[in-house]
Structure formats: C-alpha cells, structure tokens
Amino acid sequence: MENNTFNVAVLGAGNIGSAVVARLIDLDKGIVGLNVKKILVRDTKKARDFSKDLLTDNFDEILNDDSIDLVIEVLGGIDPGKEYIDALLKKGKAVITANKDIIADAGCDLIQTAKDNNACLYFEAAVAAGIPVLKPLIESLRGEELTKVLGIINGTSNYMLTSMEEGSSYEEALSTAQELGYAEPDPTNDVEGIDAKYKAVILSLLCFGVSPSSDELFTDGISGITKEDFEWAARLGKTIKLVAQIDNKNGFNARVHPVLINNKHPLAAIRGALNAVVVEGDNINQLVFSGPGAGSEPTASAIIGDVLSACHQLSSEQTNWYPLREFEGEMKSFEDVESSMFIRLSVNDEPGVLAKISGTFGENNVSIESVIQEGRGDKAELVLVTHEAPEKDIKNSIDQISALDSVTTVTSTLRVYV
Amino acid sequence: MENNTFNVAVLGAGNIGSAVVARLIDLDKGIVGLNVKKILVRDTKKARDFSKDLLTDNFDEILNDDSIDLVIEVLGGIDPGKEYIDALLKKGKAVITANKDIIADAGCDLIQTAKDNNACLYFEAAVAAGIPVLKPLIESLRGEELTKVLGIINGTSNYMLTSMEEGSSYEEALSTAQELGYAEPDPTNDVEGIDAKYKAVILSLLCFGVSPSSDELFTDGISGITKEDFEWAARLGKTIKLVAQIDNKNGFNARVHPVLINNKHPLAAIRGALNAVVVEGDNINQLVFSGPGAGSEPTASAIIGDVLSACHQLSSEQTNWYPLREFEGEMKSFEDVESSMFIRLSVNDEPGVLAKISGTFGENNVSIESVIQEGRGDKAELVLVTHEAPEKDIKNSIDQISALDSVTTVTSTLRVYV
Numbered sequence: 001m002e003n004n005t006f007n008v009a010v011l012g013a014g015n016i017g018s019a020v021v022a023r024l025i026d027l028d029k030g031i032v033g034l035n036v037k038k039i040l041v042r043d044t045k046k047a048r049d050f051s052k053d054l055l056t057d058n059f060d061e062i063l064n065d066d067s068i069d070l071v072i073e074v075l076g077g078i079d080p081g082k083e084y085i086d087a088l089l090k091k092g093k094a095v096i097t098a099n100k101d102i103i104a105d106a107g108c109d110l111i112q113t114a115k116d117n118n119a120c121l122y123f124e125a126a127v128a129a130g131i132p133v134l135k136p137l138i139e140s141l142r143g144e145e146l147t148k149v150l151g152i153i154n155g156t157s158n159y160m161l162t163s164m165e166e167g168s169s170y171e172e173a174l175s176t177a178q179e180l181g182y183a184e185p186d187p188t189n190d191v192e193g194i195d196a197k198y199k200a201v202i203l204s205l206l207c208f209g210v211s212p213s214s215d216e217l218f219t220d221g222i223s224g225i226t227k228e229d230f231e232w233a234a235r236l237g238k239t240i241k242l243v244a245q246i247d248n249k250n251g252f253n254a255r256v257h258p259v260l261i262n263n264k265h266p267l268a269a270i271r272g273a274l275n276a277v278v279v280e281g282d283n284i285n286q287l288v289f290s291g292p293g294a295g296s297e298p299t300a301s302a303i304i305g306d307v308l309s310a311c312h313q314l315s316s317e318q319t320n321w322y323p324l325r326e327f328e329g330e331m332k333s334f335e336d337v338e339s340s341m342f343i344r345l346s347v348n349d350e351p352g353v354l355a356k357i358s359g360t361f362g363e364n365n366v367s368i369e370s371v372i373q374e375g376r377g378d379k380a381e382l383v384l385v386t387h388e389a390p391e392k393d394i395k396n397s398i399d400q401i402s403a404l405d406s407v408t409t410v411t412s413t414l415r416v417y418v
Numbered sequence: 419m420e421n422n423t424f425n426v427a428v429l430g431a432g433n434i435g436s437a438v439v440a441r442l443i444d445l446d447k448g449i450v451g452l453n454v455k456k457i458l459v460r461d462t463k464k465a466r467d468f469s470k471d472l473l474t475d476n477f478d479e480i481l482n483d484d485s486i487d488l489v490i491e492v493l494g495g496i497d498p499g500k501e502y503i504d505a506l507l508k509k510g511k512a513v514i515t516a517n518k519d520i521i522a523d524a525g526c527d528l529i530q531t532a533k534d535n536n537a538c539l540y541f542e543a544a545v546a547a548g549i550p551v552l553k554p555l556i557e558s559l560r561g562e563e564l565t566k567v568l569g570i571i572n573g574t575s576n577y578m579l580t581s582m583e584e585g586s587s588y589e590e591a592l593s594t595a596q597e598l599g600y601a602e603p604d605p606t607n608d609v610e611g612i613d614a615k616y617k618a619v620i621l622s623l624l625c626f627g628v629s630p631s632s633d634e635l636f637t638d639g640i641s642g643i644t645k646e647d648f649e650w651a652a653r654l655g656k657t658i659k660l661v662a663q664i665d666n667k668n669g670f671n672a673r674v675h676p677v678l679i680n681n682k683h684p685l686a687a688i689r690g691a692l693n694a695v696v697v698e699g700d701n702i703n704q705l706v707f708s709g710p711g712a713g714s715e716p717t718a719s720a721i722i723g724d725v726l727s728a729c730h731q732l733s734s735e736q737t738n739w740y741p742l743r744e745f746e747g748e749m750k751s752f753e754d755v756e757s758s759m760f761i762r763l764s765v766n767d768e769p770g771v772l773a774k775i776s777g778t779f780g781e782n783n784v785s786i787e788s789v790i791q792e793g794r795g796d797k798a799e800l801v802l803v804t805h806e807a808p809e810k811d812i813k814n815s816i817d818q819i820s821a822l823d824s825v826t827t828v829t830s831t832l833r834v835y836v
Contacts, residue, residue: 030744031741130701130702130703132554135553136553139553139723139726139730140542140550140553140726141719141723142449142723142726143722143725144719269684283715283716283719284716285710287549287709288706288707288708288709290705291705292702297701300701301559302558304561304562305557305558305560308558316734322449323449326448
C-alpha cells in the first residue's frame with residue numbers, strides 16, 4: 001500500500017470526528033498516503049481547528065465525488081447515518097463507522113451490501129472503543145467454534161459500579177460520572193443496559209451469526225443496585241458488574257444484566273471506565289481483551305486501525321469480508337436460561353418462615369444453595385442463593401414468595417455468574 | 419475467498435503439527451477451501467492419525483510442487499526450518515510458522531524476503547500462542563505510537579511462580595511443572611528467561627522496529643526466587659512475575675527479568691500457564707490481551723487464524739505486509755535504565771549499620787524509599803526499596819554494600835515494577 005494515496009471524507013466533526021481528522025492529517029506517510037478531502041458538518045461557518053475549505057454541509061458532494069475512496073461516519077444516531085452508509089457502499093466506497101446503533105440495527109444488511117459492491121465496511125470502534133477486539137474475532141478467530149462471549153461493554157455503568165464498590169451510593173456515583181462527562185444528563189441508555197445491548201447484538205452477529213431482536217435480548221440495568229448489595233457481594237467474595245453474556249452451548253441466548261461475579265474472575269478486575277471482552281471456546285479456552293471503552297482518542301485509534309485495514313484492501317481491490325458465521329443450533333428464550341439467583345428478603349422473624357419460603361422454591365423445582373438470616377424481629381433479613389434453575393421457575397418462585405404474609409419485601413434480586 | 423481451494427503442506431507432525439492437520443481437515447469449507455497435500459516427517463513409516471499418502475521425508479517435494487500455495491512450519495528449532503522458510507518464500511509460497519526462535523533470529527530478513535517475493539509470512543503462534551495479539555499489533559495498532567509493551571510470555575515460569583505464590587518452594591514448583599509437561603527435563607530456556615527473550619525480540623521488532631541483539635537484551639530468570647521473596651512481596655501488596663518489558667520513552671530498552679509487581683496491576687492477575695501482553699500508548703492508554711500461552715490446541719488455533727489471513731491474501735495476490743515500523747530514537751543500554759530495587763540483606767545488628775548502608779547508596783546517588791529491619795542479633799535482616807535510579811548506580815551500591823563488614827549476605831535483589 002506504499003505507493004497509493006487515498007482520499008478520505010469524514011461525516012461529522014464533533015469530539016470524535018475532530019480527533020479523527022487530526023490523526024489522519026498527522027498520520028505517518030510511510031504507513032499510507034491519506035488526503036482528507038471533505039468533512040461533512042451542519043454549520044460550515046463555525047470556527048474549527050481545520051481549514052474551512054474542507055467543510056461541506058451537503059452529503060451529495062461526498063457521495064458523488066468519485067475521487068473519494070474512503071468515508072468515516074461519526075455522526076451518531078441512526079439517521080441519517082444509515083442511509084448515508086448504504087449509499088456510499090453502493091458506490092463502492094470503503095466505509096468506517098464508530099456507530100453501534102447503526103451496526104446493531106442493520107449490520108447484517110450493510111455487510112451484505114458491502115460484499116455485493118466489493119466495498120469495505122469496518123466498525124471496530126462500535127464495540128469497546130479503543131480495544132482492537134472485533135478484528136481478531138472476525139479474522140483470527142473465524143476458524144474457532146466459540147461457546148461464550150462475556151463483556152463489560154459500557155464504560156459509564158462500570159465507572160459507576162466501581163465507585164459504588166468503593167462506597168458511593170448510586171446517586172453519588174451517577175452525579176460524579178455526570179460531572180466527569182462519562183454519563184449524559186439523561187443517563188438512561190448507559191445505566192439501563194441499552195447501550196450494552198446494542199453492542200451485544202454486534203458481538204452476537206460476529207461471534208455466532210445471530211442478530212437477536214430487541215425482544216429476544218433480555219436487558220436489565222444497574223439503577224436498582226444499592227450499597228447494601230455491594231456489601232453482600234463483598235461478604236460472598238464477589239463484586240457486581242453489568243455484563244453482556246452470550247452463550248451458545250445448549251442453545252443460543254444473549255442478555256445484558258448485572259451479575260454478582262467472583263473477585264477472581266478476570267472481569268472483576270475491570271475497573272472504572274474500562275471495557276473488556278472475554279471469549280471462550282474449546283480450543284482457545286479463555287481469551288480476555290481489555291482497555292479503554294470510551295473517549296475520543298481511543299475511539300479515534302480504533303478508527304485509524306480500520307482506515308489502515310481499508311487502505312490495505314483498497315490497494316488490492318479485494319473483497320474485504322471474512323464470511324460471516326452461519327448460525328447453527330437453536331435459540332433459547334430467556335425464560336429457559338438457567339440462572340443462579342441471589343435474593344434478599346425482609347421477613348417477619350417467626351417460626352416456619354424459612355420452611356414456607358424454601359417450600360415455595362421446592363414446588364418450583366428450584367433448589368437452594370445457601371441461606372443466611374440476619375437480624376431479628378422486624379429487621380430480620382433473609383439472604384438466599386439458588387442453584388442454577390430456569391429463569392421462569394425462579395421468577396415464579398419469587399412472585400409466590402413476595403405474596404407470602406411473612407415476607408415484607410423482596411429487597412433485591414441479582415443473578416450470580418457461575 | 420469463497421471460490422478458491424488452496425493446497426497446504428505442513429512441515430512437522432509432532433503434537434502441534436498433528437493438531438494443525440486435524441483442524442485443517444475439519445475446517446468448515448464455508449470459510450475457505452483447503453486441501454492438505456503433503457506433510458513432511460522424518461519417518462514416513464511411523465503410524466499416524468492421517469493417511470500415509472500425505473507423508474514425505476523429502477522437503478524438495480514440497481518446495482518444488484507448484485500446486486502448493488501455503489506451507490505451515492512447525493518443526494521447532496532454527497535448523498533446517500529457517501532455510502526452508504526462506505526457500506519457500508522465494509518461491510512465492512505463503513508461509514506460517516509457530517517458531518519463535520526463527521523469527522527472533524531472522525524475522526526482519528524473512529519479512530523482507532516475503533515482501534520482495536510478494537509472499538505471505540505470518541507467525542501469530544510464535545508469541546503468546548493462543549492469544550491473537552500480533553495481528554492487532556501489526557495491523558490495528560500500526561498507526562499508534564506505542565510507549566511500552568509488557569508481557570508475561572512464558573507460561574512455564576508463570577505456572578511456577580503462581581505455585582510459589584501459593585506456598586510451594588522453587589523445587590516443588592519445578593517438579594510439578596515437569597510432571598504436568600509444562601517444563602522440559604532441562605528447564606533452562608523457560609526458567610532463565612531465554613524463551614521470553616526470543617519473544618521479546620519479536621515484540622520489539624513489531625512494536626518499535628528494533629531487533630535488539632542478545633547482548634542488548636538483559637535477561638534474568640526465576641531460579642533465584644525463594645518462598646521468602648514471595649512472603650515479602652505479599653507484605654508489600656505485590657507479587658512476583660517474570661516480565662518482558664520494552665520501553666520506548668526516553669530511549670529504547672528491552673529486558674526480561676522478574677519483577678515485584680503491585681497486586682492491582684493487570685499482570686498480577688495472570689496466573690498459572692496463562693500469558694498476557696500489555697500495550698501502552700498515549701492514545702490507547704493501556705490494552706491487555708490475555709489467554710493460553712502454550713499447548714497444542716491454542717497454538718493450532720493461532721496457526722489456523724494465520725491460515726485464514728494467508729488465504730485472504732492469496733485470493734487477492736496482494737502484498738501482505740503492513741510496513742514494519744521504522745525505529746526513531748535512541749537505544750538505551752541496560753545500565754542506564756532506571757530501576758527501583760528491592761534488596762534483602764543479612765546484617766550484624768550493631769549501631770551504625772544502617773548509616774553505613776544508606777551512606778553507600780547516597781554516595782552512588784541512589785535514594786532509599788523505605789527500610790524495614792527485622793529480627794535482632796545475627797538474625798537481623800534489613801529490607802530496602804530504592805527509588806528509581808540507573809542500574810549501574812544500583813549495581814555499584816550493592817557491590818559496595820556486600821563488601822561491608824557489617825553485611826553478612828545480600829540475600830536477594832528484585833526489581834520493582836513502578
């Protein structure tokens with residue numbers, strides 16, 4: 001790729017777009033010759049760090065410029081980015097996007113469009129920003145049958161959980177995350193697991209050839225987690241992480257929810273705004289990729305890596321896509337997934353209460369691994385951990401138990417990573 | 419790459435070679451069409467798991483077979499593998515090797531030979547076996563200026579250090595490692611850091627464009643580490659790891675030696691026969707790749723990943739090599755590297771001993787971070803940790819201190835990862 005120079009356009013000039021443009025301009029010409037030709041912005045008159053001559057507010061100027069080889073989409077949101085990417089690929093241009101929403105929504109179709117038009121489509125930055133993990137998954141590990149993928153793929157919620165592990169309340173953790181710019185004024189997408197869900201859809205597609213729909217992918221966030229949950233986690237030698245878990249052993253299921261996870265598990269060591277992806281298979285056993293999960297510089301690094309891949313492909317006029325995996329096997333619905341559940345109950349401290357509760361679990365074929373009773377009188381608290389059992393049976397048990405007279409409140413329920 | 423079928427030869431049919439052949443035969447044809455055509459063995463009559471028709475003991479039958487597109491070298495040792503690889507590349511064949519000795523010895527030349535002949539050369543399995551880390555380093559991170567690479571890249575010594583952390587003596591840890599097949603009957607290469615040194619040379623080349631010579635790469639192993647060192651490590655909130663460290667900030671230096679490392683550092687969590695590579699740079703901050711560092715199945719996985727990359731390249735008749743990094747900067751000799759040193763001394767418990775010792779450090783411009791005295795009388799032990807100072811000054815200090823009348827023995831010296 002030494003002798004070619006490629007013309008590049010960038011769609012969007014926010015934090016990430018600006019970082020990308022700066023890196024493109026500084027890139028060592030010994031690696032690849034690049035020429036930033038156009039930057040799509042809303043307002044061409046606003047003062048920016050780069051020449052006004054590069055700016056346009058008209059997408060068609062980029063789409064119809066045959067000299068542009070490669071386009072980087074960093075607009076954010078699904079529209080109009082999705083239509084732009086589709087149109088660019090149909091023109092045979094290489095496209096790089098950091099946009100998880102678009103790839104989760106339409107990745108499979110866009111990959112097919114890229115193939116049909118012998119065009120490149122790369123999106124390393126869409127999952128776990130600065131960690132080069134999608135390329136190893138798509139290419140290096142394409143010959144492996146994977147059994148499980150686990151990820152801490154939302155930096156904001158991991159930052160907050162780490163603060164809570166260190167003693168903050170949920171509210172304190174959220175407000176610090178907002179002050180530091182990790183969390184948005186409306187934090188819903190991060191704290192309710194929605195951002196992680198999009199990324200889990202992308203990992204499902206790349207690792208197993210499945211694009212689960214929103215309904216199929218059970219999602220629960222961290223807004224219900226309390227300091228007391230962390231105190232209990234510590235007593236059990238565990239911590240709490242928001243984990244995307246994708247299994248393909250005895251059926252495929254992908255889900256995002258908080259888990260109690262052993263302190264010795266590699267994900268327990270992922271602190272602050274870091275991300276990590278754990279990949280398991282019979283031959284590779286367990287691989288862990290970790291690094292910065294957010295921020296404009298790490299995201300720009302992932303985009304630059306993709307730019308180099310794309311230039312490598314462009315110089316050979318080669319189809320870039322490793323064949324996507326074809327899903328073989330059965331989908332498993334979330335209610336059939338087997339979970340181990342940690343349950344805290346406020347109970348009336350009276351004879352027979354444990355017998356009633358354990359009887360209810362027994363009737364639902366859920367067996368109990370451990371029970372701890374704390375306090376007496378109306379402050380009595382019962383903490384149970386179940387063995388693995390189908391989610392539907394655990395749910396029925398909890399519903400029935402919460403209706404018992406002797407149970408005041410089901411204070412918290414948390415899945416235990418086994 | 420869907421419509422091509424590639425003919426493959428394998429040089430060597432030991433544990434890894436056999437695993438590779440089995441995986442090639444089983445590989446999903448939807449990924450790529452592969453046909454195992456020849457396997458080079460010493461003894462064509464020995465019973466094996468695959469057809470005798472594939473076997474040959476004559477390398478020229480493979481070299482001169484124009485239908486063979488891709489050759490996998492898993493012979494072990496430098497000779498005759500190096501000459502074989504060179505000859506195959508000159509015929510334009512794609513070559514994949516797991517052989518760290520060859521790549522450490524001649525990687526730079528062989529990469530040039532591959533380029534000159536528009537041939538592929540891949541060696542993912544040569545460092546950290548099953549972890550796909552070289553491809554991300556060569557490709558995804560090629561646009562990054564890296565500042566540091568750290569690695570636990572010898573599984574045997576890490577297995578032994580983990581056993582010692584759990585209470586074994588060095589001898590017990592070694593004999594268990596030998597029983598489990600992790601360590602050879604002669605464990606020198608693993609325990610003295612020589613295997614890690616070869617891998618550090620490869621990482622230096624790929625990450626910084628430098629191939630340090632054997633003399634330039636300071637190497638020390640783990641055979642001097644004792645249970646007592648681990649007890650001290652635990653008191654300091656640290657553990658001991660054999661680490662390859664490559665720095666390119668204020669001068670380039672690569673070295674392999676044991677370090678006292680904080681329990682919160684990601685490498686402290688790498689236990690047993692696992693490997694890990696930590697990569698640092700201003701934009702990416704810190705990335706960690708971890709997974710199985712040895713074993714025929716993980717090694718075969720890395721080789722299969724390379725086979726897919728090679729087929730991808732072959733189908734485009736494209737130069738495969740990202741331009742190697744060109745070293746810019748200065749080499750720093752080990753004696754100028756700044757280290758913090760943990761030093762245990764047996765001393766005569768008499769007035770003025772600490773003044774003499776600290777005076778000696780002071781004369782050499784080495785300042786002391788902490789001192790702990792343990793025991794009294796002839797069991798008195800002094801444990802010092804120095805601030806960072808040039809290796810040569812620390813060495814002079816220790817030489818002079820060990821000559822003092824009041825110092826009985828320098829029991830151990832260990833560098834502290836800062």
